[in-house]
Amino acid sequence: MNNIVEVKGLKKNYKGFLAVTGVDFEVGEGEIFGFLGPNGAGKSTTINMLSTIIKPSEGKASINGFDIVADKNKVRSSIGLIFQESTLDEKLTANENLMLHCKFYGVPKEKREERINEVLEIVDLKDKRGNIVDTFSGGMKRRLEIARGLLHYPRVLFLDEPTVGLDPQTRNHIWEYILRLKEKAGITIFLTTHYMDEAEICDRVAVMDHGKLIALDTPDQLKTNVGGDIIEIETENNQEAKAVLIEKYEVEVKEAGGSLTFQVDKGSEFLVQFVKNFDIPIKTVNLRRPTLNDVFLALTGREIREETASSKEKVKTGMRRGRR
Amino acid sequence: MEAIYAIWQRDVLKFFRDRARLIGSFAMPFMFLILFGSGMSGAIGSMVGGEAAAGPLRDFDFVEFMFPGIIGMTVFNTAIFSALSVVQDREFGYLREILVSPMSRTSIAIGKVLGGSTVALFQGLMMLVFVPFIGVSITIPIILQLIPVMFLVAFAISSIGLLIATSLKTSQGFQMVIQVLIFPMLFLSGALFPLNGMPAWMDFLVKINPLTYSVDMFKKIILQPEGLAPALREAMGLNLSVFGHVISFSEEMMVVLILSILFVVLATVRFNRSEA
Numbered sequence: 001m002n003n004i005v006e007v008k009g010l011k012k013n014y015k016g017f018l019a020v021t022g023v024d025f026e027v028g029e030g031e032i033f034g035f036l037g038p039n040g041a042g043k044s045t046t047i048n049m050l051s052t053i054i055k056p057s058e059g060k061a062s063i064n065g066f067d068i069v070a071d072k073n074k075v076r077s078s079i080g081l082i083f084q085e086s087t088l089d090e091k092l093t094a095n096e097n098l099m100l101h102c103k104f105y106g107v108p109k110e111k112r113e114e115r116i117n118e119v120l121e122i123v124d125l126k127d128k129r130g131n132i133v134d135t136f137s138g139g140m141k142r143r144l145e146i147a148r149g150l151l152h153y154p155r156v157l158f159l160d161e162p163t164v165g166l167d168p169q170t171r172n173h174i175w176e177y178i179l180r181l182k183e184k185a186g187i188t189i190f191l192t193t194h195y196m197d198e199a200e201i202c203d204r205v206a207v208m209d210h211g212k213l214i215a216l217d218t219p220d221q222l223k224t225n226v227g228g229d230i231i232e233i234e235t236e237n238n239q240e241a242k243a244v245l246i247e248k249y250e251v252e253v254k255e256a257g258g259s260l261t262f263q264v265d266k267g268s269e270f271l272v273q274f275v276k277n278f279d280i281p282i283k284t285v286n287l288r289r290p291t292l293n294d295v296f297l298a299l300t301g302r303e304i305r306e307e308t309a310s311s312k313e314k315v316k317t318g319m320r321r322g323r324r
Numbered sequence: 325m326e327a328i329y330a331i332w333q334r335d336v337l338k339f340f341r342d343r344a345r346l347i348g349s350f351a352m353p354f355m356f357l358i359l360f361g362s363g364m365s366g367a368i369g370s371m372v373g374g375e376a377a378a379g380p381l382r383d384f385d386f387v388e389f390m391f392p393g394i395i396g397m398t399v400f401n402t403a404i405f406s407a408l409s410v411v412q413d414r415e416f417g418y419l420r421e422i423l424v425s426p427m428s429r430t431s432i433a434i435g436k437v438l439g440g441s442t443v444a445l446f447q448g449l450m451m452l453v454f455v456p457f458i459g460v461s462i463t464i465p466i467i468l469q470l471i472p473v474m475f476l477v478a479f480a481i482s483s484i485g486l487l488i489a490t491s492l493k494t495s496q497g498f499q500m501v502i503q504v505l506i507f508p509m510l511f512l513s514g515a516l517f518p519l520n521g522m523p524a525w526m527d528f529l530v531k532i533n534p535l536t537y538s539v540d541m542f543k544k545i546i547l548q549p550e551g552l553a554p555a556l557r558e559a560m561g562l563n564l565s566v567f568g569h570v571i572s573f574s575e576e577m578m579v580v581l582i583l584s585i586l587f588v589v590l591a592t593v594r595f596n597r598s599e600a
Binding site: 049052053073074075076077081083086088089090091092096100101103104105106180 | 326329330333334338341342363416417418420421422423424425426427480523
């Protein structure tokens with residue numbers, strides 16, 4: 001697999017604030033590559049640098065073989081961009097929006113008609129072609145934007161929070177279209193999201209926090225790295241239960257929303273013995289496979305460094321997190 | 325070229341689609357010409373000479389005098405406000421779609437200025453519907469002369485608009501700045517009253533106002549001052565001069581042309597630096 005995006009030591013400095021603190025990664029051709037992280041983690045800043053909207057302070061990156069600083073216009077021709085906020089001209093019709101895009105990107109005149117039909121087909125908006133965009137629903141606008149982003153046959157499609165602000169049903173539809181895109185057009189999709197379930201669709205996920213890449217792998221591998229199954233319990237006395245868990249079972253316990261979470265291997269077998277032997281009355285118990293949510297919690301909760309930290313420090317970090 | 329055309333086309337298309345704006349654009353000139361102009365014509369007429377006026381001054385008609393100025397005002401307003409679309413595009417996000425495309429910033433800026441100029445030209449030409457009510461005679465050759473002049477003036481003013489729009493983030497801010505700019509430029513251009521016997525400082529402002537030369541060109545085309553009696557020409561303030569030198573039509577054309585080039589370059593440079 002060829003690398004279509006290559007990033008080396010990319011940094012962005014906003015007047016003393018390091019928004020992105022030197023990231024390295026590659027994206028293979030045809031991949032769905034996801035950027036996962038909370039708001040303000042530096043995802044959008046990274047995408048903005050890659051899409052030539054802002055200049056990196058340091059580091060190098062190339063897309064489709066073109067340098068993002070030296071070959072700006074070639075990079076721009078190679079990518080499609082779908083922003084968080086709509087960038088459609090709502091006073092114009094869908095067709096006019098698409099036609100203008102063709103002209104902006106120099107799509108040859110004789111191919112425009114065919115391409116517009118093609119992209120509208122992908123997003124199921126063929127019958128709305130002559131309508132003013134103002135009359136579209138939020139989901140339809142999003143789809144039209146995706147269609148527009150495809151018109152110039154980009155090699156990489158950047159989607160910055162493609163489903164933010166949409167209802168769950170529309171979100172699912174948008175994802176159907178994105179997956180259809182990958183199959184049909186075979187293009188590379190680079191997206192950011194803070195929805196964990198959306199990141200599951202990606203071939204590989206990069207987890208970002210405080211401007212740093214803290215993990216990069218397939219969703220399955222990331223989950224496996226978390227280790228074992230996840231058990232969530234609520235007890236009559238969580239503080240005491242936590243102490244017992246740490247002492248007796250030697251697990252890392254996270255406290256969130258009135259319940260305790262920890263990880264064990266072979267969760268179902270463990271659970272039977274655990275419930276039988278645990279002294280503090282248990283109110284609820286829940287066993288599940290790790291999700292990307294757990295991966296994220298594990299990574300951003302500083303537990304990643306806890307292998308070397310003493311258990312005392314562990315408790316302290318836990319308490320500090322709880323108070324926050 | 326395609327890029328310039330696309331940017332231009334979008335602005336022109338949106339202008340003709342916006343009916344309310346199209347109709348509303350008649351409101352201001354109508355008020356100035358019919359309400360203000362007709363109301364003032366008696367007063368101004370009597371000040372100039374009135375019934376007792378000797379010979380040629382009796383022919384002074386204020387509404388007729390104002391008409392070229394009103395055309396100038398319309399072209400000016402439309403051209404400078406056309407740049408509002410840049411600020412609005414920034415607010416509504418469309419500017420990003422434009423700025424992340426492989427088009428050069430220079431093409432975008434020129435497309436924007438040409439779009440604004442074209443719209444202003446149309447609006448200016450639309451003012452000719454008032455001709456039958458005013459009593460000026462407009463012939464085809466006059467219209468043919470007006471078109472390039474209107475376009476050139478509009479081009480200069482659109483460039484000024486773009487220069488301002490590129491520096492501002494909100495449409496409210498833009499409108500504020502433009503309002504503050506429009507009125508003094510308009511009042512000191514000779515569009516609304518003859519520029520006679522002004523204090524020296526005001527005369528200075530008039531002479532550095534690009535609109536003065538623009539309005540004077542419209543006056544020269546529409547009122548045909550060569551055919552008027554010298555006294556009437558003087559009363560109408562048609563002998564625009566700088567340091568005692570009477571400015572000719574072609575000199576005015578040069579002034580506006582130089583200003584066009586200057587401002588379009590400034591606006592383009594400024595636009596090239598703006599971030600998406």
